[in-house]
Amino acid sequence: MSQLWQIEDKTSGATRQTDVRREEILANPGFGKFFTDSMVTADWDAENGWHDAQLLPYGPLVLDPATNFMHYGQAIFEGLKAYLHENGTIKTFRPFENARRFERSARRLAMAEVPEELFVASIEKLVERDQYWVPSGRERSLYLRPFLISTEIGLGVRPANAYKYILIASPAGAYFSGGVNPVSVWISDDYVRAAPGGTGEAKCAGNYAASLLAQAEATAHGCDQVVWLDAVDRQRIEEMGGMNLYFVYGAGDSARIMTPRLSGSLLPGITRDSLLTVAADLGIGVTEGEITVDELKSGCESGEISEVFACGTAAVITPVGTVKSRLAGSFEVSGGKTGSVTLALRDALLDIQSGSVPDRHNWMHALVG
Ligand SMILES: *Cc1c(COP(=O)(O)O)cnc(C)c1O
Numbered sequence: 001m002s003q004l005w006q007i008e009d010k011t012s013g014a015t016r017q018t019d020v021r022r023e024e025i026l027a028n029p030g031f032g033k034f035f036t037d038s039m040v041t042a043d044w045d046a047e048n049g050w051h052d053a054q055l056l057p058y059g060p061l062v063l064d065p066a067t068n069f070m071h072y073g074q075a076i077f078e079g080l081k082a083y084l085h086e087n088g089t090i091k092t093f094r095p096f097e098n099a100r101r102f103e104r105s106a107r108r109l110a111m112a113e114v115p116e117e118l119f120v121a122s123i124e125k126l127v128e129r130d131q132y133w134v135p136s137g138r139e140r141s142l143y144l145r146p147f148l149i150s151t152e153i154g155l156g157v158r159p160a161n162a163y164k165y166i167l168i169a170s171p172a173g174a175y176f177s178g179g180v181n182p183v184s185v186w187i188s189d190d191y192v193r194a195a196p197g198g199t200g201e202a203k204c205a206g207n208y209a210a211s212l213l214a215q216a217e218a219t220a221h222g223c224d225q226v227v228w229l230d231a232v233d234r235q236r237i238e239e240m241g242g243m244n245l246y247f248v249y250g251a252g253d254s255a256r257i258m259t260p261r262l263s264g265s266l267l268p269g270i271t272r273d274s275l276l277t278v279a280a281d282l283g284i285g286v287t288e289g290e291i292t293v294d295e296l297k298s299g300c301e302s303g304e305i306s307e308v309f310a311c312g313t314a315a316v317i318t319p320v321g322t323v324k325s326r327l328a329g330s331f332e333v334s335g336g337k338t339g340s341v342t343l344a345l346r347d348a349l350l351d352i353q354s355g356s357v358p359d360r361h362n363w364m365h366a367l368v369g
Pocket of ligand 1 (some may be wrong): 244311
């Protein structure tokens with residue numbers, strides 16, 4: 001446990017959700033709809049650095065209307081999960097990776113960086129207090145949402161001189177309610193998510209705001225998700241919505257997987273990174289490379305590309321079954337079905353996260369028990 005940061009517990013006497021209501025919520029939590037009893041906050045200013053780290057009852061913030069982030073968008077976030085293992089311990093997956101990415105995102109948006117130890121200590125504190133909110137079951141977890149906003153009051157445009165770090169938590173069932181069914185994707189050629197030199201590598205709120213219209217366009221074309229192309233040539237496939245992509249070449253013993261190389265405009269997913277290792281463990285060859293829309297289409301048609309899947313913390317691994325685009329038309333992947341390599345990788349990752357196999361890579365970090 002991190003000793004460096006004392007997080008003061010200010011929840012004594014606060015009311016908690018009743019056991020009955022909590023069990024009701026945990027029976028069908030959905031995603032991001034319900035929140036636990038508590039939250040952690042900490043403040044930064046130039047004079048005091050990080051201070052006032054505290055555990056508080058979950059509740060509204062009171063903010064001045066001239067609070068800087070509401071106007072100029074200095075806002076970043078992270079997403080990770082806590083899992084209840086069969087022996088009663090609660091663990092999280094590679095939290096220091098999230099902490100380091102959070103620091104890099106802060107740097108890119110000229111914000112104060114939250115120290116790794118404070119980030120992890122806040123998770124330990126909140127999950128210990130709200131441990132009864134971690135649902136049991138392999139596909140279920142407590143989703144943790146750390147975020148950072150600028151809190152300087154005023155409309156001057158410059159890096160703010162004050163920031164607030166907040167951690168909230170939300171019980172999560174399976175992300176896609178229909179189970180592991182392939183999604184259909186729309187390749188966006190008119191909107192881009194991120195350009196070289198932009199903020200694509202940072203997990204910032206603005207990237208999501210900028211993606212919503214393209215996602216709406218995907219929906220209008222009857223697709224579940226949007227796929228992004230590189231901003232320069234609009235040829236190379238980068239990501240799907242808020243998830244990274246993998247392409248499976250060949251099948252059976254000779255199957256290998258490829259994921260787009262981190263180009264500066266892709267978000268470096270921790271699930272993406274973990275799968276490079278998990279695939280190698282399973283004897284599946286892995287490479288980082290590039291693929292254009294035309295190569296995807298001809299690969300799917302010739303059978304060279306046997307499966308495509310997306311990966312990220314929230315939805316773990318999601319197969320792609322149908323691709324639609326303006327220029328290359330519509331085509332199927334894997335005959336629109338979930339492929340065996342996709343399922344094997346999904347199972348292998350869930351086995352580690354749910355504690356049903358030994359944690360060979362030391363990825364799990366104990367929070368409670
Ligand atoms: C968060 C995110 C991912 C996935 O990252 P994980 O660390 O695997 O959850 C991928 N793409 C985008 C755009 C994201 O915001």
